[in-house]
Amino acid sequence: ENVSENGFLTMALSHFDCIVVGAGIQGSFAAYHLAKSNKQVLLLEQFVLPHSRGSSHGQTRIIRKAYEQEFYTRMMEESYQLWEQLEKEANVQLYRRTGLLVMGQEEGPDFQMYKKTLLQNGVPTEILDPVQFAQRFPSVKRISGDGALIDKTAGVLFADRALRAVQAVFQRLGGVIRDGEKVLDIRPGSLVTVTTGRGTYSAKSLVITAGPWTNTMLSLTGLQLPLQVRRINVCYWREKVPGTYGISSQFPCFIGVKSHGAKHDIYGLPSNEYPGLMKICYHSGSKTDADQRDIQTSREDIDILSRYVSRCFPGLVSTPAIVESCLYTVTPDSHFVLDRHPSHCNIVIGAGFSGHGFKFGPVVGKTLCELSLNKTPSHDLSPFQIQRFQPQVKSSL
Numbered sequence: 001e002n003v004s005e006n007g008f009l010t011m012a013l014s015h016f017d018c019i020v021v022g023a024g025i026q027g028s029f030a031a032y033h034l035a036k037s038n039k040q041v042l043l044l045e046q047f048v049l050p051h052s053r054g055s056s057h058g059q060t061r062i063i064r065k066a067y068e069q070e071f072y073t074r075m076m077e078e079s080y081q082l083w084e085q086l087e088k089e090a091n092v093q094l095y096r097r098t099g100l101l102v103m104g105q106e107e108g109p110d111f112q113m114y115k116k117t118l119l120q121n122g123v124p125t126e127i128l129d130p131v132q133f134a135q136r137f138p139s140v141k142r143i144s145g146d147g148a149l150i151d152k153t154a155g156v157l158f159a160d161r162a163l164r165a166v167q168a169v170f171q172r173l174g175g176v177i178r179d180g181e182k183v184l185d186i187r188p189g190s191l192v193t194v195t196t197g198r199g200t201y202s203a204k205s206l207v208i209t210a211g212p213w214t215n216t217m218l219s220l221t222g223l224q225l226p227l228q229v230r231r232i233n234v235c236y237w238r239e240k241v242p243g244t245y246g247i248s249s250q251f252p253c254f255i256g257v258k259s260h261g262a263k264h265d266i267y268g269l270p271s272n273e274y275p276g277l278m279k280i281c282y283h284s285g286s287k288t289d290a291d292q293r294d295i296q297t298s299r300e301d302i303d304i305l306s307r308y309v310s311r312c313f314p315g316l317v318s319t320p321a322i323v324e325s326c327l328y329t330v331t332p333d334s335h336f337v338l339d340r341h342p343s344h345c346n347i348v349i350g351a352g353f354s355g356h357g358f359k360f361g362p363v364v365g366k367t368l369c370e371l372s373l374n375k376t377p378s379h380d381l382s383p384f385q386i387q388r389f390q391p392q393v394k395s396s397l
């Protein structure tokens with residue numbers, strides 16, 4: 001494989017400053033920031049790109065500053081700026097502002113935390129009383145006792161387009177993507193050696209952003225993190241009158257905070273990618289294995305969604321018209337892992353994005369780049385350290 005068109009061995013290409021494993025949104029942004037720091041970077045992806053087997057595929061994701069934890073809201077300040085920068089570099093629209101409607105038990109701790117974080121951080125926010133809610137959203141039935149607010153900064157990210165854009169800019173900066181090339185072995189050391197099905201490469205540092213395959217990769221380095229892979233049913237619901245909940249009718253994204261007795265949040269995006277269909281999902285799913293996800297194990301989440309849709313969204317047919325699938329890689333506290341490997345400081349790990357990492361892609365990529373280049377991280381990484389899992393972290397050697 002290391003033979004160029006004119007027959008010379010291209011040995012020079014097999015050594016890089018940094019190798020990134022996994023070309024989902026996090027690995028692609030890590031590679032992009034490393035290339036911007038003038039590093040020679042190799043981005044390895046097991047599947048031929050684009051693919052729909054991980055967590056970063058699909059047309060849309062929610063972007064928002066509304067979070068229960070302030071550290072995410074603060075990181076999003078920078079993430080918005082970096083998304084805008086990528087839009088300019090790639091000359092493509094990646095974000096459309098819609099606002100985010102947050103609904104939840106008014107006096108409950110979750111809803112109160114969203115409200116507090118938004119207000120304390122000066123995020124443009126509207127609080128709606130029941131009368132204002134009914135006037136503004138006649139097509140949504142508010143659950144009695146629910147409060148409602150709008151994060152006005154929120155909107156939709158065009159996910160597939162974003163992934164293509166960041167990879168294209170990375171390549172324009174001189175970065176190398178090798179797709180259809182699965183990493184089979186990792187040898188830690190002052191130079192890390194990575195073997196794929198097609199060749200062996202070395203680098204001063206390695207970034208592992210393997211999504212649902214993270215523990216498979218980490219087992220090659222003697223580490224296991226407490227990560228669970230979950231299959232998410234991505235459900236689209238037909239509008240009885242097309243456009244009722246449409247992006248063009250200024251309908252917002254929404255989060256129903258543990259609504260209607262559900263253990264997890266329910267969230268949705270206005271109809272857009274499939275005309276006449278609104279995407280509404282449950283923020284959990286059945287445990288699976290990254291390579292076994294197509295074996296459906298449970299429909300419990302779809303039943304919860306159907307009940308919610310029929311109660312709160314009377315303008316939708318309450319059985320899904322399309323069900324696609326996607327994977328979450330979830331940590332015990334739902335916070336990310338952004339850290340160095342505990343035994344090998346030149347191996348950096350970005351994992352466990354727990355179903356809410358896409359919007360942070362640019363800032364996560366920047367952080368992984370900083371860790372990999374031994375720079376001081378721009379954000380406080382204490383919520384994301386591996387040591388918080390002790391004693392659940394296992395050595396697999």
Ligand SMILES: Cc1cc2nc3c(=O)[nH]c(=O)nc-3n(C[C@H](O)[C@H](O)[C@H](O)COP(=O)(O)OP(=O)(O)OC[C@H]3O[C@@H](n4cnc5c(N)ncnc54)[C@H](O)[C@@H]3O)c2cc1C
Nearest residue numbers: 022024025026046054055056062183211326353357358359
């Ligand atoms: C249904 C759904 C809805 C979501 N909604 C939102 C949302 O609204 N807002 C938001 O911010 N986030 C959302 N998320 C979460 C977000 O999409 C993920 O956090 C993010 O995509 C994770 O990206 P990743 O790069 O870590 O993983 P992935 O995209 O899975 O990338 C990992 C890559 O590593 C590759 N890889 C693995 N092993 C190897 C190997 N051995 N060799 C080479 N390559 C390898 C994989 O093939 C894959 O391409 C949602 C997720 C899902 C599933």
Ligand SMILES: O=C(O)[C@@H]1CCCC=N1
Nearest residue numbers: 062255265267283355356
């Ligand atoms: O990250 C997001 O915004 C979405 C909606 C809430 C649950 C998870 N993903």
